[in-house]
Amino acid sequence: MNLEIDTQSNIPAYLQICHQLRDQILQGDIPTGTQLPPERTLASALGVSRSTIVNAYGELKAEGLATGYVGRGTIVETPPTHLGSHPIAWPVHLSALGHRLTQYPHTADLPALRLSGRPDVVSFALGLPDTDLIPPDRLAVAWQAIVERFGPTAINMCPPQGLPAVREAIARRMERRGTTVAPEHIIVVNGSQHGLDLLLRLLVEPGDTILSEVPTYFGALRCFQTWGARIIGVPVDERGMDVARVESLLARYHPKFIYTVPTYQNPTGATMSLERRQRLLALAQQYQVPIVEDDPFSDLYFDDPPPPPIKALDRHGHVLYLSTFSKSLAPGLRVGWLAAARPIVQHAALLNQITELQPNTIGQHLVVEFARRGWLEDQIVQARAAYKERCAAMDATLKRRRAPGLRWTSPTGGMFLWLHLPEAITARELLEESARQGAIFLPGDLMHLSDGHSNTCRLNFSIPDPPAIERGITAMMTALKKLLDRPDETGRTRAMTDTIV
C-alpha cells in the first residue's frame, strides 16, 4: 500500500487517499479481505487528521470497496465490478457544494444521539414542541372539516407563494407579535430552514460574507457553510447579540446579511434587548445591509412577552423575517414563512416554483383550520405553561445535583437552556458517558465556528416532562461527576474524546 498526498492539489486529501486506495483495490494490488490500517495510524503516517482518513474510508465503503464497523477495523471488499462495467465513482462527480456537505460536523456524526427514542434514555437533544399536548381528536376533526369544505382540492396544488388563507392567518399571527405585514409580503416556505436556504440562494454567492451571532442555531451554520459562505461571528451575551461590535464588522466585511435569532436564542436562550434591536436596525439602514431575523420561538414566553420583533420596528424593508409553525404547532407540517419586501417575496416565489413548485397544501390547510378554531392559540398557551414548568424543573434539578464549576442560563421562554461545564470536561465526552447513564443532549461545539468551545451543552426542556427531566439531569450529573473523579491522565481523556469524532 503506497499513498501520497499532493498538498498543492485542489482535490481534498481524503479524496486523494480514497482514489489511490480505490485504484490499488481495483487493480488487485490490495487484495480482498485486507484489513486497512487503523484510522489513527494511517493519519499520523500521512500527517493528516484522523477525520480525513475516516472520510476516505467512508467513501470506499460507499463505493462497496470496503466494509467496516467500529472496533473491527476496515476490511477491503471484492470490487462490485462485473460485466465489464464499473460503478460510478460518485465522489469524483460531486460538486464543490456536494463536497462541502461532509466537511462540517453534523448531529449524524454523534453515535450517542442514536439512542433517541429509547424508553430508558431521556433526550434533551431535540428542538421541537411537545406534540403530545395536541389532543389527537382535534387533528381528525380539523381534517374532516377541511375535506368537507374543500374535497380533493385539499390535496391539490396551491400557488408557489402559498394559500391566501394561510398567508392571512400568518399576517394575523404577526399582528399578535406587534408586527403589521400584508399577506402579499408573505411567502409560505417549508419551515424557516427552507426560508434561510431560499435567502442564501437569492442574496449570497459562495465566498460572500455573512455576519452571525455565535453560538447560534447549528442548522443555520451548516446551511451557510455548505453554501460556501464565509461566516463572521458576533458574540452573544445575556441581552443577545453584542451589537456594539457590529458596526466595525459591517464596515470591514461588507456582509450580505446579518443573521440573528433575537428571541429565546438557539442555543443560549438569550433575548436581545429592545435597545439593541433598535441599534441593529439603525446600523442595517445606515450600511444598507439586510437583517435576517429568525424568530421561531417568540410566542413561547413564560410570563411576559419578549420585545417586539426587529421586523416590527422596520419601516423600509431591511428585515427579512422568518418564522414557522414547527415550534408552535408541529414540525411535520412543514409550514413556515418569510415576510419581506415585495422584490424578495417575488424572487423567492419564483425560486420556490423552480425548485419545488409549491409548499405542501395539506399542512397549510391544517394551520388555517387550527387558527380559525382558536386551537393554535390554545396550543401556544398550553405550551407556554408546560415549558415554563419544565424549564423550572431543569433549573431546580441542576441546582440540587450541581457539580463544582457548572453554570447555566435562566431562559424566560423558548426551548433551550445553555450549560457551561467545568473547563476540564468536554461536552462530547460528557455526552458519551451521559448516554451510558441514560441522557443525551447536543454538545455546544456544533453551534460554534471553530474548536475551543468544547465545554458547553444545549439542553432542550420542551419535550421531556418534569419527572423525565429530573431523571435525565441526574444521569448527566452522575456522568459529570464520574468524569471529574477520574484520574487525571491526559492520554485517557483524549482517547475517550476521539471515539466520538
Place this chain on the structure above:
Amino acid sequence: MNLEIDTQSNIPAYLQICHQLRDQILQGDIPTGTQLPPERTLASALGVSRSTIVNAYGELKAEGLATGYVGRGTIVETPPTHLGSHPIAWPVHLSALGHRLTQYPHTADLPALRLSGRPDVVSFALGLPDTDLIPPDRLAVAWQAIVERFGPTAINMCPPQGLPAVREAIARRMERRGTTVAPEHIIVVNGSQHGLDLLLRLLVEPGDTILSEVPTYFGALRCFQTWGARIIGVPVDERGMDVARVESLLARYHPKFIYTVPTYQNPTGATMSLERRQRLLALAQQYQVPIVEDDPFSDLYFDDPPPPPIKALDRHGHVLYLSTFSKSLAPGLRVGWLAAARPIVQHAALLNQITELQPNTIGQHLVVEFARRGWLEDQIVQARAAYKERCAAMDATLKRRRAPGLRWTSPTGGMFLWLHLPEAITARELLEESARQGAIFLPGDLMHLSDGHSNTCRLNFSIPDPPAIERGITAMMTALKKLLDRPDETGRTRAMTDTIV
C-alpha cells in the same frame, strides 16, 4: 431624462437603466407623476430589446418608484423615502442566481393563463392528475386511521430520508414498474422537481453542461438554467430521445448528467423504445455519465404498459431515478422520490436536512395509507381509463375541427398531446386569441432552449372531461381559423405577439 448603457459592464442593461432612472427619481430630476417613455420607444432609442425596458421598469415598480398598468404607461411615484432612510435597492443585492431567475420565460409571464379556473374557460395548460377522481370520504377515512394509529406523531418530525414505511411503499411501487430498489436506496423528496434541484446542487457547478432532450419539461429547463447550467439539447422523435446523437455529444461536452423523461414525455407524449433505453444506458456506462431519469407518468398507460424504466436495466448505479405521487395521486401532498446509489442518497439526505430538515410527514402518511388499502392502485387504474377516454376525445375533436397544416401526436399514456400549428401561426398569438374564445394551453417555446420553435402547443387532457375537451378544442380551432383568415399584415401580427411577451 438622460440614460446611457455601458455595454462593457458586468451589470445587465436592465439594471443599468433601472439604477440611472432611480437616481434621477430620488434626486428629483424626474418628478413624481412623469409618464416614462413607452417601453418600445425607449428600447429602440437605447438600442436594446423591449424586454430589457420591461425589466427595468419592473424593478422600479418593485422599489415603489413607479406604477404601471397595461395600456396606461408607467408613471413615476413619490419615492417611499422618509425619516432619512432609504429602502434597500434589492436588485443590487441579488446573487447571480437571483438575477438569472427573471432572465428566462415563465408561465407567470403569460397573462392568458390567469384565466385558469374561470368556469367559461377550458384549461389545457396544467400537468396534474384529476383529483376529482378521488372519493373525498377516502381522504377523511385515511386520515382518521392515521390519527388513530399514530396520534400527534402523524404531524411530528420524520427522518431526512423520509418515513421508512413510505420508502417501503415506494419500493413496492417500483417493483410494479419492473424495478427492484431497496428502501435504503430511496430518499423521499418534495416532488420530483425538488429531486432535480437536489441533484443539480450535488453534481453540477454553474457553467457545467447538462445533456437534455429538447423539447422537454419546462420546469426542468428553468431549474437547470437558473442554476447556471449550460444545456445541450438532443432532439426527440416518436421513439423518444434521439440516442444516436448522444455519443458524440458525450465525447464533446463531458456533461454532468443526461436528463430524460423517457415515458410519455413532457411535452411531446413520446416514449423511448427499449432499444434506445439499452443504448443510452450503455453509453452512460461507457462514458461514466449519470442518467437522470425523470419518470412521473409511467403508471398512466392507456392499454399496454410502457417499456421498463432505464433504472430497471441499470446494474451499476448509473441511473438517478426520480418519480412522484404528484401525477398518480395528488400534487399537494409533495411526496416524490429519488432512487439512486447509496452515496447519492446519503448526500441528498444530508443536503435535504441542511436546507429543509425533512419532507412533510402528513403527505407521506397519506401515501402509505392509500397504498396499504389498495386505494393508490385504484386511483391509478381509474386515471388510466379516464385519461384514455379524454385523450381519445381530444384526438377526435381535433380531427373533426381540423384546420389545414395542423398535426399532432398520438400518446399511448401520460397527460399530454403535442400539437404543431401551421408555420405562419405562433402558439403565443393562438393562446391570446384562444383565451378570448375560451381555451388556454401552454405554448411550446417554453419547452425549447431558443427562439424559432414558436408553433407548437402542449395540450393537457387529464383534467377536463370529454365535453369540456370538445368545447375547448372547438374554441382553439375557432381562434386558429380566425388567425389563418386574417389579412397578411406583418405589422399587425407582430403587434399582437408583442403584447404577450
